[in-house]
Amino acid sequence: MRTSLTEVAQIENWLLRRGDLSDRLVTEARVLSSPEMQDKAQWQSVTYDLAQLYGREKLREEIKVVEHRLFHTSKYRSFQDRIRSIFKR
Amino acid sequence: MLVLEESKTQTREATIVKWYAEVFPQAAAHIQRRGGDLEAAKEVFQEAIILYYEKLISEKFQPVISDRAYLMGIVKNRWLKHCEQFARNESLEHIEIIEEKEQKPLTQKLLNYLKQSGERCMDLLQSFYYEKLTMKQVANRYGYGGERSATVQKYKCLEKVREEVKQKSLSYEDFLD
Numbered sequence: 001m002r003t004s005l006t007e008v009a010q011i012e013n014w015l016l017r018r019g020d021l022s023d024r025l026v027t028e029a030r031v032l033s034s035p036e037m038q039d040k041a042q043w044q045s046v047t048y049d050l051a052q053l054y055g056r057e058k059l060r061e062e063i064k065v066v067e068h069r070l071f072h073t074s075k076y077r078s079f080q081d082r083i084r085s086i087f088k089r
Numbered sequence: 090m091l092v093l094e095e096s097k098t099q100t101r102e103a104t105i106v107k108w109y110a111e112v113f114p115q116a117a118a119h120i121q122r123r124g125g126d127l128e129a130a131k132e133v134f135q136e137a138i139i140l141y142y143e144k145l146i147s148e149k150f151q152p153v154i155s156d157r158a159y160l161m162g163i164v165k166n167r168w169l170k171h172c173e174q175f176a177r178n179e180s181l182e183h184i185e186i187i188e189e190k191e192q193k194p195l196t197q198k199l200l201n202y203l204k205q206s207g208e209r210c211m212d213l214l215q216s217f218y219y220e221k222l223t224m225k226q227v228a229n230r231y232g233y234g235g236e237r238s239a240t241v242q243k244y245k246c247l248e249k250v251r252e253e254v255k256q257k258s259l260s261y262e263d264f265l266d
Contacts, residue, residue, distance in 0.1 A: 001241055050200060067135070086121050
């Protein structure tokens with residue numbers, strides 16, 4: 001793995017508190033003493049948040065596709081009738 | 090009862106279908122009895138699925154009751170919040186509010202950008218960080234030779250997306266929310 005990727009991995013272990021503690025302490029010292037490392041750690045942390053949000057949106061889209069199928073295909077007619085009867089009350 | 094172990098072996102889609110078939114009628118009836126319509130029921134149920142799914146994949150969560158009970162608990166809670174929000178808006182109806190054009194948050198802009206420019210990397214990253222798949226599962230899903238090459242690809246994607254996010258964020262006017 002090239003050096004920059006090793007650094008990505010080290011920042012990950014530090015941010016997500018994974019892996020060997022002494023390695024994490026070394027990374028922490030580098031982050032605290034280097035503005036460049038701080039910058040990388042900050043944007044890597046934002047990237048994790050975005051990956052979470054991206055995953056959630058993907059799940060939401062998947063749910064909508066399933067829902068559309070359940071409400072609009074003849075295979076699920078009995079389900080549709082059941083739901084329709086609830087809202088006819 | 091669909092628990093964590095089962096949901097990992099089933100496809101996610103099959104799990105969602107199962108939840109709709111088994112729980113949505115009860116959720117819909119609950120919301121209908123409290124004045125909600127079908128669209129509201131669908132919206133609340135979608136939210137409940139997302140919340141429950143995220144709970145299921147979290148490392149610390151060990152389900153002790155059925156999926157139905159969890160999902161219905163979330164549905165009831167979300168519907169209550171929805172009603173409270175509605176009541177608050179109603180009470181503010183007579184007050185003149187100067188509506189500001191909503192500024193699209195930076196996060197959404199970044200997500201839209203990443204969806205278009207880096208979908209493959211974002212798919213891979215979310216598989217690991219959101220779905221919490223193992224590297225072996227990630228390797229299988231995306232056709233990598235093994236865990237090691239999937240891991241290298243994950244770090245390559247992280248580095249690439251990190252740089253894109255930084256550049257894009259700095260070029261936008263607003264701030265991270």
